[in-house]
Structure formats: C-alpha cells, structure tokens
Amino acid sequence: MNQETKTRILDAAERLFAQDGIFTTSLRAITDAANANLAAVNYHFGSKEALVHAVFGRRLKPLNERRLQMLDAAIAVDPKDLHGILRAFALPMLETAFHPPHEGSPVNIGSLLIRLYTEPAQLVERGFNEQMACTAARFVAAVRAALPHLSEPVLFWRIHFCVGCLAHTMNARLILSALSHGLIDTNSPEQAFEHMLPFLKAGLTAPE
Amino acid sequence: MNQETKTRILDAAERLFAQDGIFTTSLRAITDAANANLAAVNYHFGSKEALVHAVFGRRLKPLNERRLQMLDAAIAVDPKDLHGILRAFALPMLETAFHPPHEGSPVNIGSLLIRLYTEPAQLVERGFNEQMACTAARFVAAVRAALPHLSEPVLFWRIHFCVGCLAHTMNARLILSALSHGLIDTNSPEQAFEHMLPFLKAGLTAPE
DNA sequence: CATTGATACAAACGACTGTTTTAAACGACC
DNA sequence: GGTCGTTTAAAACAGTCGTTTGTATCAATG
Numbered sequence: 001m002n003q004e005t006k007t008r009i010l011d012a013a014e015r016l017f018a019q020d021g022i023f024t025t026s027l028r029a030i031t032d033a034a035n036a037n038l039a040a041v042n043y044h045f046g047s048k049e050a051l052v053h054a055v056f057g058r059r060l061k062p063l064n065e066r067r068l069q070m071l072d073a074a075i076a077v078d079p080k081d082l083h084g085i086l087r088a089f090a091l092p093m094l095e096t097a098f099h100p101p102h103e104g105s106p107v108n109i110g111s112l113l114i115r116l117y118t119e120p121a122q123l124v125e126r127g128f129n130e131q132m133a134c135t136a137a138r139f140v141a142a143v144r145a146a147l148p149h150l151s152e153p154v155l156f157w158r159i160h161f162c163v164g165c166l167a168h169t170m171n172a173r174l175i176l177s178a179l180s181h182g183l184i185d186t187n188s189p190e191q192a193f194e195h196m197l198p199f200l201k202a203g204l205t206a207p208e
Numbered sequence: 209m210n211q212e213t214k215t216r217i218l219d220a221a222e223r224l225f226a227q228d229g230i231f232t233t234s235l236r237a238i239t240d241a242a243n244a245n246l247a248a249v250n251y252h253f254g255s256k257e258a259l260v261h262a263v264f265g266r267r268l269k270p271l272n273e274r275r276l277q278m279l280d281a282a283i284a285v286d287p288k289d290l291h292g293i294l295r296a297f298a299l300p301m302l303e304t305a306f307h308p309p310h311e312g313s314p315v316n317i318g319s320l321l322i323r324l325y326t327e328p329a330q331l332v333e334r335g336f337n338e339q340m341a342c343t344a345a346r347f348v349a350a351v352r353a354a355l356p357h358l359s360e361p362v363l364f365w366r367i368h369f370c371v372g373c374l375a376h377t378m379n380a381r382l383i384l385s386a387l388s389h390g391l392i393d394t395n396s397p398e399q400a401f402e403h404m405l406p407f408l409k410a411g412l413t414a415p416e
Numbered sequence: 417c418a419t420t421g422a423t424a425c426a427a428a429c430g431a432c433t434g435t436t437t438t439a440a441a442c443g444a445c446c
Numbered sequence: 447g448g449t450c451g452t453t454t455a456a457a458a459c460a461g462t463c464g465t466t467t468g469t470a471t472c473a474a475t476g
C-alpha cells in the first residue's frame with residue numbers, strides 16, 4: 001500500500017491549516033501544495049472533515065503523551081514541584097509552536113493546535129476536546145496536589161489563566177513582537193518558557 | 209437619510225460574526241437575519257470587508273476610550289496602583305464578553321473583538337491593530353511606571369501574558385466550564401476580574 | 417498473458433460565495 | 447404633477463467550494 005501521497009497531503013494540510021486556518025484553506029490549495037490530485041483527498045480520507053481529524057490526530061496524541069510523561073516524571077520526584085508541573089504543561093506545547101520545521105515535524109504545530117481553541121466553528125471539536133480535557137484533568141490534579149490550600153474555583157480559574165497565557169504565546173508571537181517594537185523576537189521555546197514560568201508560578205501561588 | 213436598515217445590518221453582522229466567525233458568516237445570512245436585501249450590504253457599505261470594518265469600528269473606539277479613561281483616572285490617584293491599572297485593562301473588555309445583550313449593545317462584543325486576535329486571515333488587521341497597539345502602548349507605559357524595576361523584555365513578556373489571560377477568558381468561557389465540570393459557570397465580569405486580578409498582579413510582580 | 421485491486425487523474429457536479437446590474441418603489445422638493 | 451435622489455428589490459454574474467464521476471495507470475497475482 002502506497003501511503004506516500006497520503007502523508008504528503010497530511011503534511012501540506014498541516015502546514016496550510018497552521019498558516020491560514022482550516023476553513024480558509026481549500027482542498028485545492030492542499031493538493032496543489034502536496035503535488036497531488038484534488039480527488040485524492042476524498043479518496044484517502046473520505047472528506048475534508050476526516051482530513052482535518054487525521055491532521056490533528058497525528059500530532060495531538062504524541063504531544064499529550066509527552067506532556068503527561070514529563071508530568072509523571074516531575075511529580076514522581078516531588079509532587080509539590082510546581083516548576084516541573086508547569087514545564088510539562090507548557091514546554092512541549094511551546095516547542096511545537098516555536099521550533100522551525102524539521103524531520104517528522106514539518107511545520108509549526110503549535111499554530112495548528114491552537115486552532116482547536118480559536119477556529120469559530122465546531123468542525124474540530126468532537127473527539128479532540130475530549131483528549132485535551134483528559135490531559136487537562138491530569139494537570140488540574142497535579143496542581144491541586146501541589147497547592148492544596150487553593151479552593152476549587154480558584155484552582156480552575158488560575159489553570160484557565162495558565163492555558164490562556166500558553167495559548168496566546170503560541171498563537172500571537174507576532175503581537176508580542178509588535179508590542180515591543182521588535183525588541184522581543186525569539187524563536188526559542190526555552191526562552192519563552194523561562195519568562196513564562198515565574199509569571200505562572202506567581203499567579204498560581206498568589207494569595208486568594 | 210434612513211439609516212435604519214444600515215444599523216439593522218450592523219447589528220445582525222455583529223451578532224453573527226461573534227457567534228460564527230467572520231469568514232464563515234455569509235452576507236446572505238446577515239441580510240436574512242437583518243430582514244434586509246442582499247444588495248443592501250454593498251449599497252450601504254461597499255463591500256463585505258468595509259462592513260467588517262464598520263462592525264468593529266462601531267465598538268472598538270468607545271471601548272478603548274473607556275479603558276484609557278479608567279487608566280488615566282487610576283494613575284492620576286496613584287501611578288503605582290497596579291490594581292487600578294489592571295482593572296482599566298481588563299474590566300471593560302470582560303464586560304463586553306460577559307454581559308448579556310442589552311440596549312445599544314445587542315450581543316457579546318467580546319467574542320467579536322477577540323476575533324481580531326484569532327481570525328486566521330488579515331481581513332481585519334489593518335487599522336484596528338493600530339488602534340489596539342496604541343491602547344496597548346499606554347498600558348505598557350503605565351505598568352512600566354508602576355513596576356520600574358522590571359527589565360524591558362520581562363515587562364513586555366508579562367504584559368503579553370496578561371493579554372493572553374484576558375483573551376482566553378473572553379474567548380473560551382465554555383472551556384473553563386468544561387474544565388471544571390460545570391463548577392464554574394459565571395456570567396459576571398466582576399467575578400472573572402476578581403479571580404484574574406490576583407493572578408495577574410502576582411505574575412507581573414514576580415521576581416525575575 | 418489476463419485479471420484484479422489500488423491509486424491517480426481530469427472533468428464535471430450542484431451549492432454556495434461576494435459582487436454587480438437592472439428596475440422598481442419611495443418621499444421630498446420645485 | 448413631475449422630477450429628483452435615496453433606498454429596496456429581484457436576478458444574474460463569475461468565481462470558488464467540497465464532492466463525485468468515469469477513466470487511466472500500474473504493480474501484483476493467478
């Protein structure tokens with residue numbers, strides 16, 4: 001079975017979805033970029049919606065697995081280690097958003113994944129929100145264990161804010177560059193995380 | 209000059225843009241909802257892009273004026289008052305996102321405005337980013353004055369994170385509700401702000 | 417060699433998009 | 447009453463969308 005065209009389509013779709021959005025990217029643009037025929041999409045995937053699911057499914061699972069793996073490793077050493085928890089929470093995400101294309105990861109997956117939260121319609125929702133919610137629940141539990149004095153509402157609100165920081169940083173790097181008049185223009189996820197860590201840590205541990 | 213149809217179109221477009229996004233909302237859906245003729249859009253506004261600009265322009269200017277007015281009032285009393293600065297920064301925004309429809313403000317403007325940051329293409333960018341950037345610069349200056357010990361990069365990063373918290377809170381209230389399994393489901397901008405304030409304050413004032 | 421199954425291709429489908437055109441209605445003013 | 451500019455209305459425009467169709471290609475299998 002020759003799956004070469006199929007992965008070429010996946011790669012092109014991933015890149016264009018991240019770059020231009022899902023609904024604004026046409027199948028023709030995808031197949032053109034993939035040097036494939038228009039009908040190949042419906043042949044290999046069945047529909048555009050199925051293609052979207054395939055594009056996200058290929059990346060989302062390994063990413064969340066890595067995050068949970070880092071989380072487990074961190075709390076195994078020290079359940080109160082907020083630094084490690086936040087690192088597991090943010091760094092793999094930031095890496096997908098900041099790293100230039102490389103083998104096996106041809107594009108900015110971050111700006112692709114972030115569309116799960118920002119695309120207006122419900123095309124992508126089902127099935128992935130579930131997986132994200134599962135991962136999120138693990139982080140909620142970890143933060144709850146690390147900061148047991150936090151009330152439940154405050155816990156959820158603050159984790160929500162953490163997600164917002166992360167999402168906006170992944171999504172709107174250009175805005176930061178514009179805001180600082182070009183002063184800040186980084187391609188390093190580690191650098192972004194180093195700035196983010198004290199902010200999130202202080203926010204989470206703030207007095208109620 | 210009868211502008212009734214024009215404002216009916218603006219109201220309908222505002223609501224549908226906020227609800228479904230800009231690119232996924234067709235002129236026909238707008239004119240149907242506004243009980244107007246399809247050609248009325250191009251007659252009154254010239255093009256869909258011009259309509260989009262009109263929809264945003266009607267709301268964005270008063271909103272930012274109110275934010276800057278609150279900011280000026282706060283720093284006039286105490287330039288170091290982070291609470292007042294953050295209140296001016298966030299509360300007017302949150303109000304547009306949380307308040308139910310009411311006279312003169314028929315829909316959730318927040319979920320409309322947030323599309324400035326999240327819509328993939330560049331249709332909305334020009335002209336509004338400028339206005340938002342101008343307002344943002346004022347807040348940067350205010351925070352810089354309130355926290356003069358912060359280095360410039362850290363200042364910009366942390367304000368960027370504040371924007372992320374605000375944007376995500378405005379955009380993704382449903383996610384918070386899902387994350388907390390329905391525990392948190394508020395329609396109060398004040399309540400959201402009360403949770404956000406200590407988080408942002410602690411994040412901004414964290415040691416570098 | 418003939419047949420099969422998987423893949424690729426060009427072409428067309430109907431539905432929808434934003435826009436334009438043409439004509440009709442309307443109240444205001446001379 | 448007639449003429450004007452303003453506003454609405456219906457229809458058609460050319461273009462793009464996702465999808466489907468029928469056919470060609472090609473390696474593998476009998």
